[in-house]
Amino acid sequence: MTKAFIAVILMALVTYIPRxxxxxxxxxxxxxxxxxxxxxxxxxxxxxxxxxxxxxSSTGNLYPAICGTGIALLLAxxxxxxxxxxxxxxxxxxxxxxxx
Amino acid sequence: xxxxHFKYGFRRxxxxxxxxxxxxxxxxLMAVNGGLPVxxxxxxxxxxxxSAGQFAGTNLIFASAGYFEIALTTFIINIRYMLMSxxxxxxxxxxxxxxxRLFIGFGVTDEIFSVASMETGKLSASYMFxxxxxxxxxxxxxxxxxxxxxxxxxxxxxxxMGIALYGMFIAIIIPPARKxxxxxxIVLFAIVINCLLKYAPIFSFISAGxxxxxxxxTAAGVGAVLFPMKEESDAKEVAK
Numbered sequence: 001m002t003k004a005f006i007a008v009i010l011m012a013l014v015t016y017i018p019r020x021x022x023x024x025x026x027x028x029x030x031x032x033x034x035x036x037x038x039x040x041x042x043x044x045x046x047x048x049x050x051x052x053x054x055x056x057s058s059t060g061n062l063y064p065a066i067c068g069t070g071i072a073l074l075l076a077x078x079x080x081x082x083x084x085x086x087x088x089x090x091x092x093x094x095x096x097x098x099x100x
Numbered sequence: 101x102x103x104x105h106f107k108y109g110f111r112r113x114x115x116x117x118x119x120x121x122x123x124x125x126x127x128x129l130m131a132v133n134g135g136l137p138v139x140x141x142x143x144x145x146x147x148x149x150x151s152a153g154q155f156a157g158t159n160l161i162f163a164s165a166g167y168f169e170i171a172l173t174t175f176i177i178n179i180r181y182m183l184m185s186x187x188x189x190x191x192x193x194x195x196x197x198x199x200x201r202l203f204i205g206f207g208v209t210d211e212i213f214s215v216a217s218m219e220t221g222k223l224s225a226s227y228m229f230x231x232x233x234x235x236x237x238x239x240x241x242x243x244x245x246x247x248x249x250x251x252x253x254x255x256x257x258x259x260x261m262g263i264a265l266y267g268m269f270i271a272i273i274i275p276p277a278r279k280x281x282x283x284x285x286i287v288l289f290a291i292v293i294n295c296l297l298k299y300a301p302i303f304s305f306i307s308a309g310x311x312x313x314x315x316x317x318t319a320a321g322v323g324a325v326l327f328p329m330k331e332e333s334d335a336k337e338v339a340k
Contacts, residue, residue, distance in 0.1 A: 008161075011157040014175035015149070018185065020208075023189050026186060047214065050210065083118040089263045090263060
């Protein structure tokens with residue numbers, strides 16, 4: 001278990017460093033409109049790439065995952081909250097997993 | 101005033117905290133099923149506070165991988181936080197001290213970053229602490245619940261919970277993508293690149309973490325050329 005503990009400490013460090021470094025070191029205001037726009041678009045691009053296509057393999061079974069994704073997209077389109085969208089997706093996957 | 105910032109931030113963090121519970125619950129289940137003691141599962145969530153990175157790292161611990169491989173894989177998955185942290189460094193009020201920044205940095209997760217970066221105006225330290233505290237509690241307590249309940253949950257339900265994290269991502273990106281064509285284009289572009297890197301055999305050497313980084317930089321980079329923002333003052337006024 002000592003080995004696992006050391007591994008966890010290492011994981012914590014390599015997670016913390018990229019998060020804190022720019023925030024702590026970089027104080028200047030970026031003037032370039034290009035870089036500003038780039039940074040503004042980053043969260044959307046990151047979340048898109050994190051979600052697709054990996055969402056389809058997130059439940060161990062493709063078809064329920066597709067149904068869950070559909071419901072999540074629909075609920076999000078109608079601007080439901082994070083929790084409603086997440087729970088709606090879970091419930092859909094759970095129920096449809098008995099069909100496939 | 102400061103009290104208000106904290107409260108406002110905390111309120112903004114509540115949906116994230118609730119969304120984290122099923123995800124961290126799944127993590128707790130997985131960690132204890134794999135053989136880790138309950139306290140270590142909770143310790144991982146409290147010190148790592150990240151989804152993809154700690155799931156991957158924990159799987160590698162189960163596979164008895166070496167320290168270097170575990171650290172490198174986790175690091176690669178987490179490099180995307182550098183972009184987010186850099187982006188946040190532009191939003192955080194200049195007067196926020198280094199010590200406070202060290203704490204704020206700990207709380208930069210995909211969701212916290214997204215919510216913070218969509219606020220208008222500069223962000224105070226109190227706001228960030230408020231925003232971070234709920235999700236931190238949700239993530240840690242969810243893990244504890246999953247680790248303790250462990251085997252009592254039917255498999256179909258624990259499988260279904262795997263989609264929770266992605267559901268939250270969708271809930272964050274769809275509303276702005278609906279309102280701004282440029283955001284929609286960038287999201288779709290990032291997804292196309294990511295799929296290409298994942299499924300095209302010539303790119304099979306690229307790990308999941310790097311895939312996300314390459315897709316993000318390319319999509320946001322090309323997007324910034326195609327859809328420049330009109331004025332710095334209002335990020336919401338992106339070219340429609």
